[in-house]
Amino acid sequence: MTKSKKEYHSTTSRRDFMKMLGVGAGAVGLGAAGVSAGGFKDLDEMMASPLAERHLPFWVKEVDEPTVKIDWDNFEMFPGPEGTLFNPASWENPKDYFDIYNRNIASTKKNVQDNVPGLSLKDRALADANCWGWGGRSGADLSAPWAGADVKANPQWEHPTMYYTPEDYGVPKHEGTPEENSRMLRTAGRIMGAADMGFVKLDEKTKKLLWGKITFENVEKGYAEPEKNKFVLPDKDLWAVCSVIPQSLWMQQYTERMSWASSNTMSYSRANIYANRLSVFLRGLGYQAYGGNTESIGRLVGFGVMSGMGEYGRAGILVSPQYGTNIRTVLVTITDMPMAVTKPIDAGIAKFCQACKKCGEMCPSGAISMEEKPFWGGDAAWQAKGIKGWYMDSKKCYDFMLGGEPDCSRCQTVCPFTKYDEAVLHDLIRISIAKAPALDSAIRKMDDVFGYGKEPDTKKTPWEIDPMDIPLYGLDNSRS
Amino acid sequence: MRLVSWIWFWYVLVGFIMGGGAVLIWNVLKKASLMPNWYEWILLVLSFITFMFMGQTFIASFQEVEPRAAWLSLFFMGVPILLMAVGLFRSLNKRYIGN
Numbered sequence: 076m077t078k079s080k081k082e083y084h085s086t087t088s089r090r091d092f093m094k095m096l097g098v099g100a101g102a103v104g105l106g107a108a109g110v111s112a113g114g115f116k117d118l119d120e121m122m123a124s125p126l127a128e129r130h131l132p133f134w135v136k137e138v139d140e141p142t143v144k145i146d147w148d149n150f151e152m153f154p155g156p157e158g159t160l161f162n163p164a165s166w167e168n169p170k171d172y173f174d175i176y177n178r179n180i181a182s183t184k185k186n187v188q189d190n191v192p193g194l195s196l197k198d199r200a201l202a203d204a205n206c207w208g209w210g211g212r213s214g215a216d217l218s219a220p221w222a223g224a225d226v227k228a229n230p231q232w233e234h235p236t237m238y239y240t241p242e243d244y245g246v247p248k249h250e251g252t253p254e255e256n257s258r259m260l261r262t263a264g265r266i267m268g269a270a271d272m273g274f275v276k277l278d279e280k281t282k283k284l285l286w287g288k289i290t291f292e293n294v295e296k297g298y299a300e301p302e303k304n305k306f307v308l309p310d311k312d313l314w315a316v317c318s319v320i321p322q323s324l325w326m327q328q329y330t331e332r333m334s335w336a337s338s339n340t341m342s343y344s345r346a347n348i349y350a351n352r353l354s355v356f357l358r359g360l361g362y363q364a365y366g367g368n369t370e371s372i373g374r375l376v377g378f379g380v381m382s383g384m385g386e387y388g389r390a391g392i393l394v395s396p397q398y399g400t401n402i403r404t405v406l407v408t409i410t411d412m413p414m415a416v417t418k419p420i421d422a423g424i425a426k427f428c429q430a431c432k433k434c435g436e437m438c439p440s441g442a443i444s445m446e447e448k449p450f451w452g453g454d455a456a457w458q459a460k461g462i463k464g465w466y467m468d469s470k471k472c473y474d475f476m477l478g479g480e481p482d483c484s485r486c487q488t489v490c491p492f493t494k495y496d497e498a499v500l501h502d503l504i505r506i507s508i509a510k511a512p513a514l515d516s517a518i519r520k521m522d523d524v525f526g527y528g529k530e531p532d533t534k535k536t537p538w539e540i541d542p543m544d545i546p547l548y549g550l551d552n553s554r555s
Numbered sequence: 556m557r558l559v560s561w562i563w564f565w566y567v568l569v570g571f572i573m574g575g576g577a578v579l580i581w582n583v584l585k586k587a588s589l590m591p592n593w594y595e596w597i598l599l600v601l602s603f604i605t606f607m608f609m610g611q612t613f614i615a616s617f618q619e620v621e622p623r624a625a626w627l628s629l630f631f632m633g634v635p636i637l638l639m640a641v642g643l644f645r646s647l648n649k650r651y652i653g654n
């Protein structure tokens with residue numbers, strides 16, 4: 076990272092600039108027209124523009140240690156996704172898992188039979204449609220294979236330059252400084268579907284964020300033997316490319332029925348498509364890419380924290396200063412392309428969580444801790460020790476949202492950081508949270524008074540509105 | 556969505572109205588030989604900024620589908636604007652009568 080902090084912080088995005096002028100969202104169209112009229116001639120020019128830089132608002136500062144305390148000496152590696160509650164074998168009594176599962180099926184069926192708004196046949200069909208590609212339990216798996224996307228040429232019909240590597244072209248692999256590589260990836264990532272990106276060097280500490288089952292061998296290229304649950308990375312300098320995949324804030328107004336249908340699951344599906352694209356991009360430059368699907372790497376929130384894309388919040392999820400908790404996943408791809416690392420950040424978020432507790436109050440299952448201060452926890456088998464944060468009781472969440480109630484993501488929807496970005500007022504609030512924590516309790520109270528993050532209206536569904544009023548992909552277009 | 560893509564038109568309209576209003580007020584004050592003194596200037600500028608801020612929050616909150624926030628911002632920012640406007644008016648009026 077050669078850019079000084081000053082340079083980062085003086086970077087004002089086109090949108091911020093328009094907002095500062097008080098021109099608002101409407102005029103962004105004009106701004107966009109201006110930018111595209113100037114145009115970028117190629118990727119180099121795009122990378123050189125301030126648009127490709129890491130944009131941290133001036134009230135968010137980079138810090139050497141993340142705001143969640145991590146005890147790296149006693150930090151437990153979590154074995155793998157099969158150790159989470161999604162696997163019946165990781166329950167003390169697997170029958171509990173199947174009880175919840177059966178309750179889910181029974182209630183889903185009943186809701187469809189009773190034609191409950193938001194849970195009727197067409198809603199479930201939409202949910203399944205948007206889930207396609209996510210993989211795992213959806214049955215239709217588009218997730219990137221361990222050692223990168225499957226890029227075998229299709230002899231039937233192939234674009235002449237599709238999936239070529241530097242060897243195919245007879246040129247050496249792409250060479251750039253770590254800073255140039257980060258900029259290039261940030262540019263490509265935005266184009267391919269990442270809202271934000273950060274980069275973490277894998278060292279003795281951050282390797283602990285990987286699943287414990289991932290091993291390092293002295294090989295030129297990593298490999299996987301999924302039947303043996305064996306995933307291997309080459310023992311050399313590696314970086315984690317972390318990308319935030321945004322989910323639809325617009326669909327979150329239909330929490331907790333429709334959010335499942337078009338917000339959460341479609342983000343997982345887009346994440347898998349994005350991961351494949353990213354691995355093809357890296358491969359096309361002559362570098363390796365590993366993992367990248369939503370379950371293959373490890374502690375995604377941890378990578379989000381260490382790459383400075385957000386702070387660790389009360390609900391155990393990443394809270395981004397720009398996107399709040401409205402992030403479906405942090406997608407992590409491991410590569411051997413040298414990257415300039417991005418540091419953790421302090422935007423006053425973890426501190427604010429101490430006063431806020433809104434997600435905990437609004438959580439219908441009581442899964443979110445209401446302790447004021449973060450604590451060293453991680454005693455359950457499906458948790459891991461090593462951080463001083465708010466550990467949640469995932470079993471309660473699981474039992475509630477998968478065991479018969481419509482799927483829930485209320486903790487994300489109600490978070491004061493999860494907001495559209497139209498009103499200048501929100502920036503002032505974020506500045507205050509970062510700079511004047513004494514006002515945190517008052518800000519939380521005003522958030523309620525102003526009616527933000529309220530109970531979802533479960534009768535509301537999008538089927539009756541003008542389809543042209545639906546943002547494309549349901550994505551929040553207040554952020555460009 | 557249509558509201559969003561046409562909203563710039565309203566900002567331009569508001570700009571014209573504000574500009575016109577400012578010229579009008581300036582002329583009235585000039586005619587009455589009432590140039591604002593330093594604290595009247597402060598009140599004038601502060602109430603203008605708060606008014607612009609209130610307008611942005613009001614319109615933007617509707618774009619965000621947060622009507623309660625929109626109306627409450629009118630209240631929370633409108634009351635100080637009103638107080639400043641009353642103070643300004645009284646101060647100018649006192650000097651006008653004194654003239």
Ligand code: SF4
Binds near residue numbers: 440472473475484
């Ligand atoms: S998803 Fe719902 S039940 Fe689970 S922690 Fe969040 S608010 Fe609670």
Ligand code: SF4
Binds near residue numbers: 400
């Ligand atoms: S709702 Fe409040 S306590 Fe929960 S994550 Fe968001 S800011 Fe933190």
